[in-house]
Amino acid sequence: xxxxxxxxxxxxxxxxxxxxxxxxxxxxxxxxxxxxxxxxxxxxxxxxxxxxxxxxxxxxxxxxxxxxxxxxxxxxxxxxxxxxxxxxxxxxxxxxxxxxxxxxxxxxxxxxxxxxxxxxxxxxxxxxxxxxxxxxxxxxxxxxxxxxxxxxxxxxxxxxxxxxxxxxxxxxxxxxxxxxxxxxxxxxxxxxxxxxxxxxxxxxxxxxxxxxxxxxxxxxxxxxxxxxxxxxxxxxxxxxxxxxxxxxxxxxxxxxxxxxxxxxxxxxxxxxxxxxxxxxxxxxxxxxxxxxxxxxxxxxxxxxxxxxxxxxxxxxxxxxxxxxxxxxxxxxxxxxxxxxxxxxxxxxxxxxxxxxxxxxxxxxxxxxxxxxxxxxxxxxxxxxxxxxxxxxxxxxxxxxxxxxxxxxxxxxxxxxxxxxxxxxxxxxxxxxxxxxxxxxxxxxxxxxxxxxxxxxxxxxxxxxxxxxxxxxxxxxxxxxxxxxxxxxxxxxxxxxxxxxxxxxxxxxxxxxxxxxxxxxxxxxxxxxxxxxxxxxxxxxxxxxxxxxxxxxxxxxxxxxxxxxxxxxxxxxxxxxxxxxxxxxxxxxxxxxxxxxxxxxxxxxxxxxxxxxxxxxxxxxxxxxxxxxxxxxxxxxxxxxxxxxxxxxxxxxxxxxxxxxxxxxxxxxxxxxxxxxxxxxxxxxxxxxxxxxxxxxxxxxxxxxxxxxxxxxxxxx
Numbered sequence: 001x002x003x004x005x006x007x008x009x010x011x012x013x014x015x016x017x018x019x020x021x022x023x024x025x026x027x028x029x030x031x032x033x034x035x036x037x038x039x040x041x042x043x044x045x046x047x048x049x050x051x052x053x054x055x056x057x058x059x060x061x062x063x064x065x066x067x068x069x070x071x072x073x074x075x076x077x078x079x080x081x082x083x084x085x086x087x088x089x090x091x092x093x094x095x096x097x098x099x100x101x102x103x104x105x106x107x108x109x110x111x112x113x114x115x116x117x118x119x120x121x122x123x124x125x126x127x128x129x130x131x132x133x134x135x136x137x138x139x140x141x142x143x144x145x146x147x148x149x150x151x152x153x154x155x156x157x158x159x160x161x162x163x164x165x166x167x168x169x170x171x172x173x174x175x176x177x178x179x180x181x182x183x184x185x186x187x188x189x190x191x192x193x194x195x196x197x198x199x200x201x202x203x204x205x206x207x208x209x210x211x212x213x214x215x216x217x218x219x220x221x222x223x224x225x226x227x228x229x230x231x232x233x234x235x236x237x238x239x240x241x242x243x244x245x246x247x248x249x250x251x252x253x254x255x256x257x258x259x260x261x262x263x264x265x266x267x268x269x270x271x272x273x274x275x276x277x278x279x280x281x282x283x284x285x286x287x288x289x290x291x292x293x294x295x296x297x298x299x300x301x302x303x304x305x306x307x308x309x310x311x312x313x314x315x316x317x318x319x320x321x322x323x324x325x326x327x328x329x330x331x332x333x334x335x336x337x338x339x340x341x342x343x344x345x346x347x348x349x350x351x352x353x354x355x356x357x358x359x360x361x362x363x364x365x366x367x368x369x370x371x372x373x374x375x376x377x378x379x380x381x382x383x384x385x386x387x388x389x390x391x392x393x394x395x396x397x398x399x400x401x402x403x404x405x406x407x408x409x410x411x412x413x414x415x416x417x418x419x420x421x422x423x424x425x426x427x428x429x430x431x432x433x434x435x436x437x438x439x440x441x442x443x444x445x446x447x448x449x450x451x452x453x454x455x456x457x458x459x460x461x462x463x464x465x466x467x468x469x470x471x472x473x474x475x476x477x478x479x480x481x482x483x484x485x486x487x488x489x490x491x492x493x494x495x496x497x498x499x500x501x502x503x504x505x506x507x508x509x510x511x512x513x514x515x516x517x518x519x520x521x522x523x524x525x526x527x528x529x530x531x532x533x534x535x536x537x538x539x540x541x542x543x544x545x546x547x548x549x550x551x552x553x554x555x556x557x558x559x560x561x562x563x564x565x566x567x568x569x570x571x572x573x574x575x576x577x578x579x580x581x582x583x584x585x586x587x588x589x590x591x592x593x594x595x596x597x598x599x600x601x602x603x604x605x606x607x608x609x610x611x612x613x614x615x616x617x618x619x620x621x622x623x624x625x626x627x628x629x630x631x632x633x634x635x636x637x638x639x640x641x642x643x644x645x646x647x648x649x650x651x652x653x654x655x656x657x658x659x660x661x662x663x664x665x666x667x668x669x670x671x672x673x674x675x676x677x678x679x680x681x682x683x684x685x686x687x688x689x690x691x692x693x694x695x696x697x698x699x700x701x702x703x704x705x706x707x708x709x710x711x712x713x714x715x716x
């Protein structure tokens with residue numbers, strides 16, 4: 001295991017030789033890093049990171065679900081790396097840790113299936129370094145990387161419970177860690193593992209163990225209600241509301257694509273982001289899996305089929321999903337499941353490979369291996385003929401490594417060295433071809449948090465950005481060019497700027513629509529006009545309703561440099577460092593600077609307004625006690641808000657552009673309005689967690705009770 005972890009450390013460092021931000025890429029840079037920095041900051045201040053008003057559409061961490069706020073490992077790593085100012089370095093350390101967690105869990109799981117230690121280390125290296133895991137999840141989608149890291153541990157705990165009578169509490173713990181990441185694929189994978197091992201227990205006629213495993217699965221479900229319920233209750237206001245069943249072949253592999261799993265240079269013809277084919281080796285698993293099949297001793301399976309029932313069940317279920325439609329409810333893009341498919345495939349390979357190579361009919365076996373290697377190369381060439389310069393070297397390399405492996409032997413130390421060293425050599429070649437995943441967004445943000453804070457201290461108050469990453473030249477998307485004046489995703493939060501521009505996995509449609517804002521905060525040119533229009537049902541322009549104090553306009557999108565400043569605004573050329581933006585600043589100080597009231601009905605006077613994060617206290621007075629009156633707040637009207645006037649509940653609703661509007665009661669001339677936000681479904685979550693804890697206690701006590709009863713029966 002020590003050698004295996006050393007190989008993982010070397011492999012994790014290899015991309016940094018050419019690309020120092022390999023792990024600071026796409027959604028990691030735009031979403032995960034800002035979220036983790038805010039999580040750490042909040043925890044260090046003694047609070048829990050559920051809801052952040054100042055991050056606007058990206059600040060509802062409870063509803064975003066995949067922020068990992070309920071996962072203790074995420075909290076520890078976020079806090080533990082917060083002191084590192086270089087955010088690229090911090091997230092590199094975190095991702096390397098998860099690569100090692102993946103390797104360790106896979107190694108121990110292989111050993112549980114009686115694999116030889118050296119071969120268990122080989123697949124422990126192969127899984128985290130497989131093409132999709134390394135070039136997509138590890139670079140971009142850290143939530144998927146974490147699921148891959150925890151899933152082998154769930155399987156290990158469940159397998160030990162079934163085969164050895166191990167404690168079900170470990171199943172609950174591992175299942176909770178995998179599901180509490182908030183990634184629905186972690187929930188799916190955990191459920192499938194538990195189901196598969198229940199099937200195995202029933203086949204082995206261990207009904208009580210099957211029942212206990214089912215109970216542990218129910219406990220995991222109950223403990224994770226708090227993770228998923230707020231998302232379900234909040235999703236109607238975002239773009240996840242339309243999730244359904246459809247197939248558009250996006251990120252959907254076929255059986256012929258899977259046949260290239262041992263071809264390192266293959267770029268399958270699978271529709272990706274912006275191209276009809278992948279820009280990285282997305283279906284690559286390991287160079288040795290398919291070519292070694294003719295050399296394996298298949299007879300070993302005759303006596304082990306029953307004990308492999310769970311492995312076959314899980315693998316078959318995931319294979320059907322990988323080959324299934326491109327969207328099933330919240331589960332989109334089947335290629336995301338491919339790493340989950342590789343785990344049972346590697347386990348199956350290591351079980352058979354542990355019996356060693358067969359040495360009879362060597363010419364026939366060699367010919368079959370050669371045919372498999374050539375077929376993989378041909379399929380890769382057929383998908384993308386222009387990729388021949390990468391396919392040929394990869395085919396030759398695999399053939400050479402296989403010949404060396406057959407010569408040295410599968411079970412020898414030198415054979416293990418060939419497998420591990422060959423995996424590193426193949427990865428090095430892949431990194432030469434693919435130094436980064438060009439199929440997703442490379443933001444190239446600055447890496448220093450202190451630098452961002454210093455650079456954007458020039459923006460005050462609520463900042464609205466009218467910009468689109470797609471209209472930016474590639475030469476301008478550099479730390480010292482555009483990112484002196486603009487940011488995307490959640491990076492404004494890192495810089496200490498309150499901005500509508502934020503990354504959101506759920507969105508907030510009532511505000512997103514007038515600004516035509518997309519997931520990472522980019523907008524369309526129409527957002528400029530929308531700012532100065534009075535929304536339906538409002539009494540002031542949207543810019544005033546938002547309490548905006550700074551507006552940043554990308555010149556390439558809409559050139560407003562020659563326009564006369566809107567009333568109450570001035571141009572601030574001293575805040576325009578790159579020449580790529582025009583910055584407008586509000587000239588008049590906003591009323592109630594400590595609060596978020598942005599508009600009032602006629603006849604309503606605000607005496608005081610104090611906002612403290614998710615809560616706000618407003619003292620008001622009215623000139624008349626009859627007729628409707630309301631207050632509009634510069635807050636998104638997320639589900640979960642409530643309001644009281646002197647302790648009496650009053651209506652709180654979404655008003656213009658989805659902003660929070662509170663209706664004042666008639667007959668009240670003055671009073672105090674208190675606005676509070678509570679996580680949607682928190683009562684049900686507490687009840688579910690309580691039931692889950694009771695079930696966990698029962699699962700932990702059951703073995704002792706059974707042992708005591710058996711002892712009493714024996715004594716009697």
